[in-house]
Amino acid sequence: MAKKYDVIIVGAGPAGFMAARTAGENGLDVALLDKKKDVTSFNRSGAQTLVSMTEPYMGNLVVLNPRDNRISLSPNGLSLKYDGPYRNLYAWAFHAPSGHPVRLGVADEGRETGEIARVGVVIDKEVLLQNMLEEVKAVSVDVFPGISVDRVTPTAEGVIVEGSGQSFEGTYCIAADGVNSGIAEMLGFNEDRYYWCNLNVTSHYMSGVDADPNTVITSSGYLDDGKVLFFMAPRPYEGEFNVQVLSIDPRVNLKKAMDHFLTTGFTGEWFKNAKKLRSMSAICSCYDPIEESFKDNVLVIADAASTQEIENIGALMCGWRAGSAVSAAVRERNLKLRKMTGISTYTNWWKEAFCDSYDHEAYMKNWILTFVLTKAERMSFAFGLLDAPLRANFNPYTAGKIMGAKMATLQPVIAQERPDIWLELVRLRWPLKEVYSEVTRISKPISDGPIAPKARGYPGTSREAWVKSLGRFLKEKK
Numbered sequence: 199m200a201k202k203y204d205v206i207i208v209g210a211g212p213a214g215f216m217a218a219r220t221a222g223e224n225g226l227d228v229a230l231l232d233k234k235k236d237v238t239s240f241n242r243s244g245a246q247t248l249v250s251m252t253e254p255y256m257g258n259l260v261v262l263n264p265r266d267n268r269i270s271l272s273p274n275g276l277s278l279k280y281d282g283p284y285r286n287l288y289a290w291a292f293h294a295p296s297g298h299p300v301r302l303g304v305a306d307e308g309r310e311t312g313e314i315a316r317v318g319v320v321i322d323k324e325v326l327l328q329n330m331l332e333e334v335k336a337v338s339v340d341v342f343p344g345i346s347v348d349r350v351t352p353t354a355e356g357v358i359v360e361g362s363g364q365s366f367e368g369t370y371c372i373a374a375d376g377v378n379s380g381i382a383e384m385l386g387f388n389e390d391r392y393y394w395c396n397l398n399v400t401s402h403y404m405s406g407v408d409a410d411p412n413t414v415i416t417s418s419g420y421l422d423d424g425k426v427l428f429f430m431a432p433r434p435y436e437g438e439f440n441v442q443v444l445s446i447d448p449r450v451n452l453k454k455a456m457d458h459f460l461t462t463g464f465t466g467e468w469f470k471n472a473k474k475l476r477s478m479s480a481i482c483s484c485y486d487p488i489e490e491s492f493k494d495n496v497l498v499i500a501d502a503a504s505t506q507e508i509e510n511i512g513a514l515m516c517g518w519r520a521g522s523a524v525s526a527a528v529r530e531r532n533l534k535l536r537k538m539t540g541i542s543t544y545t546n547w548w549k550e551a552f553c554d555s556y557d558h559e560a561y562m563k564n565w566i567l568t569f570v571l572t573k574a575e576r577m578s579f580a581f582g583l584l585d586a587p588l589r590a591n592f593n594p595y596t597a598g599k600i601m602g603a604k605m606a607t608l609q610p611v612i613a614q615e616r617p618d619i620w621l622e623l624v625r626l627r628w629p630l631k632e633v634y635s636e637v638t639r640i641s642k643p644i645s646d647g648p649i650a651p652k653a654r655g656y657p658g659t660s661r662e663a664w665v666k667s668l669g670r671f672l673k674e675k676k
């Protein structure tokens with residue numbers, strides 16, 4: 199008879215690995231399934247950073263402790279092995295199309311101050327995944343590579359998970375299958391979720407790039423077929439960078455856009471002697487988070503339930519919490535306790551620490567600035583007003599707020615000198631779904647499963663939201 203598991207975890211990313219390790223440590227019988235044949239390979243675009251090292255992320259401070267080869271999160275107390283290379287990040291620079299940088303932090307000052315000043319670090323995610331594989335094996339987790347899950351069936355007693363011709367029976371299932379979660383789609387978790395767009399990405403690891411080795415760089419391009427973002431982070435290996443081009447506009451040819459940044463304008467200067475080492479890509483469906491993340495013995499966690507991406511740190515935290523919650527739930531069942539609270543320790547934490555603590559619309563603003571400031575020259579003028587460096591930060595929820603707050607103080611100057619730009623910037627106060635509306639209409643969510651996601655049409659903006667935004671607009675005009 200096939201083994202019955204306490205928990206079947208689908209997806210061996212940071213969230214699934216951490217959930218498996220935690221459940222294994224608690225003595226559960228755990229199966230960890232991933233469609234990749236080599237679960238430690240990293241084959242999708244990603245900057246491989248640990249973000250937000252100068253402020254808490256989902257309630258925790260992140261520490262990389264190279265002395266003992268550990269990453270730890272306090273005060274929660276989660277820690278894991280990381281014995282790979284790393285590089286400190288001291289600044290995040292947002293370059294206007296003209297090249298003018300708005301700096302969050304100054305790399306020279308950070309280098310002088312040392313590690314306490316780092317805003318993040320870049321790691322090698324393949325080493326992280328190798329370390330996590332060792333850790334789950336040490337707690338007797340059964341790892342099944344090459345299983346592409348295409349069916350999850352809740353039963354009276356638990357759940358059956360099937361894929362690649364194999365079937366697994368468990369009491370619980372944790373869906374850690376990432377941003378385009380097929381399980382979330384199959385089981386209807388996406389039904390009430392607002393769908394914004396897809397984020398399409400192409401990337402190269404490159405050597406010979408002439409740029410600061412401790413700064414993350416973002417810029418934007420206004421190309422013939424649409425608007426694109428450029429994002430470049432150093433790699434932990436000497437002289438290497440991870441160069442990414444991203445767009446939410448499905449009409450954009452990303453390969454051409456990459457060529458643009460590698461050869462023309464101020465970014466082209468950095469790549470004169472550069473060599474491509476490895477190329478990857480990604481597509482991410484961007485939704486609002488899943489608020490009710492558990493039903494029918496299936497718990498959906500991390501990227502599978504978040505707004506586009508929860509970051510590696512967030513995924514580790516979700517995995518750790520989910521592994522603990524399911525461990526408690528299994529124990530409660532075995533003890534036949536009347537009051538079952540295990541799962542709710544996760545679902546309540548998820549709502550509080552992620553859904554309610556972050557402004558998910560503000561996060562989505564990270565991708566839309568080129569649609570607000572519609573011409574490269576306008577973006578360059580606005581950024582050109584920001585000369586002095588701003589507070590060092592590398593948190594996708596905070597950085598935009600820091601820049602937005604500074605920009606707000608410049609509004610009188612912009613209104614006076616460039617009313618055309620002021621009128622466009624005001625759109626940031628509009629209901630964001632309206633600003634996104636064109637992109638949302640022409641985009642379709644994707645899924646890593648057998649079911650094609652329903653195209654969730656753009657519902658239009660409510661009258662109430664419009665009245666509010668008009669009120670704000672008139673107040674500002676005065």
Ligand SMILES: Cc1cc2nc3c(=O)[nH]c(=O)nc-3n(C[C@H](O)[C@H](O)[C@H](O)COP(=O)(O)OP(=O)(O)OC[C@H]3O[C@@H](n4cnc5c(N)ncnc54)[C@H](O)[C@@H]3O)c2cc1C
Pocket residue numbers: 208209210211212213214231232233234243244245246247248249345346347348361374375376377380399442480482499500501502507508509510511513646647
């Ligand atoms: C372009 C880009 C850049 C990024 N840069 C950063 C960064 O610099 N820093 C940062 O912290 N985060 C970054 N992220 C986000 C980060 O990668 C994710 O937040 C994190 O990996 C989420 O972890 P996860 O375990 O939830 O999902 P994932 O890491 O996506 O893991 C999901 C796993 O599920 C498996 N899977 C999927 N479907 C199935 C199926 N049907 N059957 C079996 N297995 C399946 C996949 O193979 C995968 O191994 C970036 C993401 C992108 C797209």
